Amino acid sequence: MSLFEELKRRNVFRMAGLYVVGAWLVTQVAGTVLPMFGAPEWIGRSIVTLLAIGFVPTMLFSWIYELTPAGLKRESEVDRDTSITSLTARRIDRSITVLLVLALAYFAIDKFMLAPARNAREIASAVDQAGAASATKAAASPAGTPATNASSAAPGEPSIPTIEQDPSIAVLPLQDLSQGKDQEYFSDGITEELLDLLAKVPKLRVIARTSSFSYKGKDTPIADIARVLHVAAVLEGSVRKSGQKVRITVQLIRASDSSHLWSETYDRTLDDIFKVQDEIAAAVVDKLRISLLGAVPTAKPVDPRIYPLILQANALVAQNNPAGNKQALALCEQALALVPDEVRAWNALALVSFNQVAASERSIEDGLPAIRAAVARALALDPDDAAAQSLAGRVADVYDSDFVSAAAHYQRALSLDPANSDVLYNTAVFLAGVGKVDAGIAVMRHLAAHDPASARVHYRLGDLLSRARKYDEAIASLRTALALSPQYNGARSIISASLLAKGDPAGALAEAQAEPSDTWRTITLPATYYVLGRKGEADAALSDMITKFGKDASYNIAYTYAFRGDADKAFEWLDKAVQYQDGGLSEIVYEPLFDKIRSDPRWLPFLRKIGRAPEQLAKVEFKVTLPEAAAQ
Numbered sequence: 001m002s003l004f005e006e007l008k009r010r011n012v013f014r015m016a017g018l019y020v021v022g023a024w025l026v027t028q029v030a031g032t033v034l035p036m037f038g039a040p041e042w043i044g045r046s047i048v049t050l051l052a053i054g055f056v057p058t059m060l061f062s063w064i065y066e067l068t069p070a071g072l073k074r075e076s077e078v079d080r081d082t083s084i085t086s087l088t089a090r091r092i093d094r095s096i097t098v099l100l101v102l103a104l105a106y107f108a109i110d111k112f113m114l115a116p117a118r119n120a121r122e123i124a125s126a127v128d129q130a131g132a133a134s135a136t137k138a139a140a141s142p143a144g145t146p147a148t149n150a151s152s153a154a155p156g157e158p159s160i161p162t163i164e165q166d167p168s169i170a171v172l173p174l175q176d177l178s179q180g181k182d183q184e185y186f187s188d189g190i191t192e193e194l195l196d197l198l199a200k201v202p203k204l205r206v207i208a209r210t211s212s213f214s215y216k217g218k219d220t221p222i223a224d225i226a227r228v229l230h231v232a233a234v235l236e237g238s239v240r241k242s243g244q245k246v247r248i249t250v251q252l253i254r255a256s257d258s259s260h261l262w263s264e265t266y267d268r269t270l271d272d273i274f275k276v277q278d279e280i281a282a283a284v285v286d287k288l289r290i291s292l293l294g295a296v297p298t299a300k301p302v303d304p305r306i307y308p309l310i311l312q313a314n315a316l317v318a319q320n321n322p323a324g325n326k327q328a329l330a331l332c333e334q335a336l337a338l339v340p341d342e343v344r345a346w347n348a349l350a351l352v353s354f355n356q357v358a359a360s361e362r363s364i365e366d367g368l369p370a371i372r373a374a375v376a377r378a379l380a381l382d383p384d385d386a387a388a389q390s391l392a393g394r395v396a397d398v399y400d401s402d403f404v405s406a407a408a409h410y411q412r413a414l415s416l417d418p419a420n421s422d423v424l425y426n427t428a429v430f431l432a433g434v435g436k437v438d439a440g441i442a443v444m445r446h447l448a449a450h451d452p453a454s455a456r457v458h459y460r461l462g463d464l465l466s467r468a469r470k471y472d473e474a475i476a477s478l479r480t481a482l483a484l485s486p487q488y489n490g491a492r493s494i495i496s497a498s499l500l501a502k503g504d505p506a507g508a509l510a511e512a513q514a515e516p517s518d519t520w521r522t523i524t525l526p527a528t529y530y531v532l533g534r535k536g537e538a539d540a541a542l543s544d545m546i547t548k549f550g551k552d553a554s555y556n557i558a559y560t561y562a563f564r565g566d567a568d569k570a571f572e573w574l575d576k577a578v579q580y581q582d583g584g585l586s587e588i589v590y591e592p593l594f595d596k597i598r599s600d601p602r603w604l605p606f607l608r609k610i611g612r613a614p615e616q617l618a619k620v621e622f623k624v625t626l627p628e629a630a631a632q
Contacts, residue, residue: 007063009085010062010063010066010075010085011062011085011088011089011092012059012062012063014089014092014093014096015058015059015062015092016055016059017096018092018095018096018099019054019055019058019059020055021096021099021100021103022099023051023055024103025099025102025103025106026047026051027044027047027048027051028103028106029106030043030044030047031044063075066078066083066085066088067084067088068082068083068084069084159227160223160226160227160230160231160232160255160256161230161231161232162232162256163232163233163254163288163289164289166205166232167203167204167205167232167233167288167289167290168204168205168206168207168230168231168232168233169198169204169205169206169207169231169232169233169234169235169284169288170206170207170211170212170225170226170229170231170233170234170235171191171194171195171198171206171207171212171234171235172191172212172215172216172225172234172235172236173187173188173191173212173213173215173216174187174188174190174191174236174237174238174239174248174250175187175237175238175239176238176239177238177239177240177247178239178240178241178242179240179242183239183241185308185311185312185315186239186241186308186311186312187238187239187241188213188311188315189310189311189312189314189315190239190248190273190277190311191209191212191213192209192314193277193299194235194277194280194281195208195209195212196420197277197278197281197297197298197299198281198284199419199420199421200297200417200419201281201284201285201290201296201297202290203290203291204284204285204288204290205231205450206419206450207229207231207450207451208421208447208450208451208454209421209451209454210451210453210454210455210456210457211229211450211451211452211453211454212229213453214453214484221258222234222236222253222255222258223255223256223258225255226255226256227255228452229452231255232254232255232256232288233252233253233254233255233261233284233288234252234253234255235250235251235252235253235280235284236250236251236253237249237250237251244269244270244271244304245267245268245269246266246267246268246269246270246273246276247265247266247267247268248265248266248268248276248280249263249264249265249266250263250264250280251263251264252283252284252287252288261287261288262283262284262287264279264280264283266279269304270304270307270308271304273304273307274298274299274300274301274302277299278296278298278299281296281297281298281299282296302342302344303338303339303342305338305339306334306335306338306339306342306345309331309332309334309335309338309345310331310332310335310342310344310345310348312328312331313328313331313332313335313345313348313352314328314348316328316331316352317348317351317352317355322359322361325352325355325356325359325361326361328348328352329349329352329353329356332345332348332349332352333349335348336349341381342381343378343381343382343385343388344387346374346375346377346378346381346388347374347378347385347387347388347391349370349374350370350371350374350375350378350391351391353367353370353371353374354367354371354391354394357371357583358583360519360549360552364580364581368399368581371391371395371399372395374391375388375391375392375395378391379392384416385416386412386413386414386416386417386420386423387413387417387420387422387423389409389410389412389413389416389423390409390410390413390420390422390423390426390427392409393405393406393407393409393410393413393426393427393430394406394426394430396409397430397433397586398583398586399581399583401585401586401610401611401612402611403433403434403611403612403616403617403619403620404619404620406430407430407434407620407621407622410423410426410427410430410622411622411623413427414427414624414625418625418626421447421450421451424443424446424447424624425444425447425456425457425460427440427443427624428440428441428443428444428447428460428464429460429586430622431443431622431624432464432467432587432589432590433586433587433589433590434589434612434617434620434622435589435590435614435617436622437464437467437468437590438468439624440464441461441464441465441468442624442626443624443626444457444460444461444464445461446626447461448461448477453484454484455481455482455484455485455488455491456481458477458478458480458481458484459477459478459481459488459490459491459494461477462474462475462476462477462478462480462481462491462494462495463478463490463494465477466478466494466497466498466501466592467587467590467591467592468590469501469592471498471499471501471502472502474494474495474498475495475498475499478491478492478494478495478498479495487516489515489516489517489519489520490515490517490520492511492512492514492515492516492520493511493512493515493517493520493521493523493524495511496508496509496511496512496515496524496528497524497527497592497593499511500527500528500531501592505528505531505532506532508528508531509525509528509529509532512524512525512528513525519548519549519552519553522541522544522545522548522549523545523549523553523556523560525541526538526541526542526545526560527560527563527564527593529541530563530564538564542557542560545557545560551576551580552580552582553582553584554573554576554577554579554580554582555573555574555577555582555583555584555585555587555588556584557573557576558570558571558572558573558574558576558577559591559593559594560593561573562593562594562595562596562597563593563596565596567596567597567600567602570594570597571597571600571602571606574606578609578610585610585612588607588610588612589607589612589617
């Protein structure tokens, strides 16, 4: 009898299946139950480790021993004629079937019942924690008197501000009431349009998109939303679209007592959609009793033939995944084929192209010319478009190393739309890249306070804090990003780098290995293995990074060599990064992993070559006045 047949006869394969299914079920249940009791993470890891270790002994046991009517006996002691291995096989098969049914039942319950509730709790908790600092600051009036109202709040819980002391609003996602329920991109787009329009109103504090949209599809009481986001009013409603006809219903609610300040229903066509937005903005300003020196900001109309295409493209761009980017690009091109002179379509085309190049979905040779052409066309059509100016700043900063021009573009964008979250985000990254890391962090803290449920903002804040060597704060911000978006690419890698700098290589390795992005994980592991003294694995990981991403991650390879103290290789790869136009070079000034070669005589000449030497950056004149300060 062959070894395979003997393994089969002794039910070793069946025991392996039973063990694997049972172990999977145990780990899944433990992963759900242990956090409920606040169990430390090492318990879960220990369970997985023990189950893995126990596999081989279990297989050996099933090979050596056999279950008989008289109990367990060594297989060599059992007469083949009296063996009941076939009966045992049927019993094991039944056991596997039962475990599989239990596993499927658990999977269904977890996915459709437990996971949504768990994710909702995690997001609510993350929003609460992230907004606490902003809520505390906003809760005090200039005179130092708490800006509270009669609404009750538990001790230590943020209170709801009054409209008189803190004119502030959250625009909740308008519900899609279209007959086919297939116009969600349109209702979401209208919500964003209203939100952006209201953000232009001086003296009105508007919660950014991500935080408002974190309540999408949830039946959360208005008072609870207002308390977490710390706003005095909430705008909610619905959109029903059928062909060119649109019905928009909105209501403005005072958060303190959930009373209606104003409501209206608009039955219009797409041609009038921007007038509706203007009327809503004017009504909000009036009902919140905001005194303006000038007129209420108005929306800039877009040709109704392509307006839905642009909204749909923007929704896909926000997803930032290969399929969504590809579809968004096609929609932008379709819109521009119909209306070649639409600035917003060119902006969307530039943005999706940026995303594709950054994610290596499109080569820089193909993507960069498309980005440049789209930005240039948008600026030619409207030099006063803030989004186009901001995108031009990104091109000048990341690809041209022309920081004077980049600063001018960002300054212009801020003067045109000082509350635009995308403009502020790009500005913060630019400030850090020209050596003004603390200023960049200040802008990012402002964004986090106004958009506490944005994983992207907390991720970038954590990134900048890590580069500023504020590692504990960085880790806390990145943990918030992960609580909001557990699979956020890169967050665990930056936590890993922060733990490495704090002297915790074991923790750094665990975070690097848990990184969901293959690209980020590959980039992070070499330095981690190196600090742990696992030279063979460090060399293999670095070789793997070069093989996989030698062109797309040349900058990252350079700082890995620098971290290892190999200056010659580091400068060799820095030259390649220049050759490949690696956008990572925009972060070189504040990247801690280059610390070991900063005293090398080749360092300053290289910085001068790419325009980032101290004397060159000193010429960059750029000042950011955040919206609140400007309104005072």
